[in-house]
Amino acid sequence: MAANRLFFAGLRRYSFLSDPQNPWRLLASRGVAFDVELTQKDNLKKRILGLKSSDPSPMSMLQNCVDQGNNVSTSELRRISKTLFSSKRYHHALEIMTWMENQKNFRMSSADYGAKLKLIIKIHGLMEAEKYFLCLPDISAQKATYLQLLREYVRDRDTNKAEAFMQKLYDLGLVVSPLPYNEMMKLYLATNEHNKVPLVIQQMRRNKVPFDILSYNLWMNACNEGEGRGVAAAEMVFREMQNDQNVEVGWSSLATLANVYLKAGQSEKACLVMRNAEKKLSTCNRLGYFFLMTLYASLKEKEGVLRLWKASKLVGGRITCANYMCVLSCLVKLGDIKEAEKIFMEWESNCQNYDIRVSNVLLGAYMRNGMMEKAESLHRHALERGGRPNYKTWEILVEGYAKSEKMDKAVVALKRALSMLKDCNWRPPQELLLAIAEYFEKHGNFEDANEYVIDIHNSGLGSLSLYKVWLRMHLSANKSPIRILEMMEKDNVGMDNETLAILKAFNGQVI
16 A cells, blocks of 8 residues: 555656446435335325425425425436436435435445536536545445546546546545556547556556456557657567457457557558457447548548448448448548548438538538538538538638638628527637638738627637737828727737737827
């Protein structure tokens, strides 16, 4: 234990992804001692799900129900919690889990603790979640929940907190499998701290924790990225994996090695390993086919892409929109738009709900290659088929129109994109916004520029570069810059020397 403490203390002196297991999956299936049925007239689920934020809390409703002599089914409460979580009503879901935990006659399961921890993370954040974790009543509950908490630190790329939490897990005796070590290696790769991955490997050896496939793959990736390592180091890891009787080398490990060769410019070796990876692909899951497809596209091997696309169709189950997007992106990357069009038409003939993300791949290819008529025709066709443009659709159109200097259309498309800002995290690239403004400046289109910059300001996207263009246009038109300065102040945009020089050129206008 002392060695573990020294290890992670040492890591913190340096500069500083699998989704969490769904804790709800096990909840509905576990019954407890005070399970009783509710009367049909008093449907608890409907009453709780019908609560509004201003209504009494579910805890009050549950307690009143019990106080009135009704019995509550714990399996029903778990189903209600799951429904509330799915509808993002986290506060109500947490209140139900808290009420369950406070009942003397009810013994919380490990899945219950996991569900509550997930809710605490959603509502109160990781600090409160860790406090709750450390207060869990037994080791089985901690075993069922610790990985969920660690993965949140990894997702946040918070190296210091992840390492500190790992030390606590060591002190509790919980680090006995490769899973937490793999999470730490994912974190170090994501934060470009590749030199720490071998230290994690050393710690696994010291603690006699066996490696799994993911451990080896992450280790190879670190060799590929880290300074002073590369192909030779990755090959050494791969040989060790081949000699490990506890793991079976599959397509993912071969693809990882192929990617090392690809980045090192050793295309022939990469292709040879890829062909071996194809032999390891599953006949009941398509994931590997499309992963390898993207590598073949990077190697400019169209034959490999089409071969895997054909093979993937023999796997049982529906080919998803994501699968079509992958193969279309590969073909577009290879410059084979005609083949992409054929596969797109195949998708259209089979799709039931028109997913705009699929047509966006082809739309982007048309726009980037200056095929404006085809792009506009595809856009109209997608709308006729019931496609609902998303922010990416409008971004593609704006970029295409701006590139071809069709600024009227670019501005219209941009306005449509800006209307979606409140519903997503996307923001238009500043270079694109600036390119449109500079076009207006070049052509002296003051009125259109005026309307355009106001729209950008009202969307919270104002920038110094944009305001400088507008200032220059005001100067040329002999207009007062007062309004621009007010907007800059509201947007908290500071001035540089160029801005001050423009203002001095206004020759006595009141500022």
